[in-house]
Amino acid sequence: MFEQVILASECDVANEVICAPADVKELFELPTVFHIGELAISRTIILIFLAAFIVVALLYFGLRKGSVIPSKFQAVIESLVQFVRKDVAEDIIGPEGVKYAPYLTAMFLFLLVGNLFEITPLINFPITSRMAIPAFLAIVTYVIFVFVGFRKNGVHYLTDIIWPKAVPLALRWLVGIIELFSTFLLRPLTLAVRLFANLVAGHLMLTLLLGSGAIFIWNFADAGAKSLVGVAWFAFGIGIFLFEIVVAVLQAYIFTLLSAVYIQSSVHPEH
Amino acid sequence: MEGSIEVLKGGLALMGYGLAAIGPGIGIGIVVGNAITAMARQPEMAGTVRTTMFLGIAFTEALALIGFVLFFIA
Numbered sequence: 001m002f003e004q005v006i007l008a009s010e011c012d013v014a015n016e017v018i019c020a021p022a023d024v025k026e027l028f029e030l031p032t033v034f035h036i037g038e039l040a041i042s043r044t045i046i047l048i049f050l051a052a053f054i055v056v057a058l059l060y061f062g063l064r065k066g067s068v069i070p071s072k073f074q075a076v077i078e079s080l081v082q083f084v085r086k087d088v089a090e091d092i093i094g095p096e097g098v099k100y101a102p103y104l105t106a107m108f109l110f111l112l113v114g115n116l117f118e119i120t121p122l123i124n125f126p127i128t129s130r131m132a133i134p135a136f137l138a139i140v141t142y143v144i145f146v147f148v149g150f151r152k153n154g155v156h157y158l159t160d161i162i163w164p165k166a167v168p169l170a171l172r173w174l175v176g177i178i179e180l181f182s183t184f185l186l187r188p189l190t191l192a193v194r195l196f197a198n199l200v201a202g203h204l205m206l207t208l209l210l211g212s213g214a215i216f217i218w219n220f221a222d223a224g225a226k227s228l229v230g231v232a233w234f235a236f237g238i239g240i241f242l243f244e245i246v247v248a249v250l251q252a253y254i255f256t257l258l259s260a261v262y263i264q265s266s267v268h269p270e271h
Numbered sequence: 272m273e274g275s276i277e278v279l280k281g282g283l284a285l286m287g288y289g290l291a292a293i294g295p296g297i298g299i300g301i302v303v304g305n306a307i308t309a310m311a312r313q314p315e316m317a318g319t320v321r322t323t324m325f326l327g328i329a330f331t332e333a334l335a336l337i338g339f340v341l342f343f344i345a
Contacts (some may be wrong), residue, residue, distance in 0.1 A: 091322070189340075190333040197339050257322065258329055
């Protein structure tokens with residue numbers, strides 16, 4: 001398991017300062033566990049289903065009783081749901097925001113669990129560091145805000161973006177081009193890439209620092225004085241580990257917040 | 272000699288990403304600095320300011336992210 005994840009066997013502790021895998025893809029393309037017919041089920045797929053299952057289980061067991069005096073567990077789940085509903089959906093989108101609260105809550109909790117897999121012992125793999133999940137969620141948000149924009153404002157949604165009335169006439173075409181480009185291309189792209197890039201960077205740093213630190217300390221006999229370097233890497237890795245907790249929670253929040261902002265810009269386009 | 276061209280391309284992509292990160296770095300610094308000033312002046316508005324700060328960071332970050340994507344494409 002240890003060797004499979006970071007390919008420790010190929011590392012020459014006597015010469016190399018950091019033990020890096022031969023190919024970065026080895027850290028992200030996890031091996032197939034078993035097959036169902038033609039479908040190859042890798043560890044990533046299992047983790048995706050595990051994350052979905054955890055979210056459903058948390059919501060079901062947290063809100064099953066719905067007693068007036070909540071248990072501790074119920075209070076935590078309620079405050080999470082309330083946080084997305086009040087602080088994200090209603091504050092950003094407005095009174096209509098309650099309609100989008102279920103989507104935002106589900107997305108927030110799924111991303112939170114998926115991101116926290118990065119630092120969960122024995123899992124140590126953020127499922128959001130594979131582009132499929134951020135891209136899919138960004139596309140769903142994109143479809144929602146474009147659909148809502150056209151349904152609320154008709155064709156004015158598009159014409160207001162291309163020909164904004166609030167801007168001086170001489171600059172309108174330029175602002176229109178920029179807005180068109182940013183609304184329909186950059187928004188979904190940056191939404192997906194932001195989450196993806198943060199988690200990829202975090203996973204990479206954690207694996208390299210903790211992995212090479214562990215290998216140097218493990219092979220104390222071969223590395224000699226160099227295992228002190230390993231101790232430094234490992235300590236630095238633990239610092240990054242604590243930082244990644246913040247990143248994981250923050251990125252889930254920012255993804256949800258920006259989805260709400262994009263939906264808001266379709267519900268009230270004049271702002 | 273094909274190998275050296277590949278290495279050169281990789282190095283240029285890396286430099287391009289470094290250059291793309293300069294502007295957003297400065298921009299995020301300005302956003303966060305001003306948000307802290309605002310929170311210090313009006314602590315009761317801290318919640319609103321924090322949300323707006325994250326939004327500002329998210330929009331500023333877009334340029335760095337485009338650089339990150341181009342690094343992989345190049």
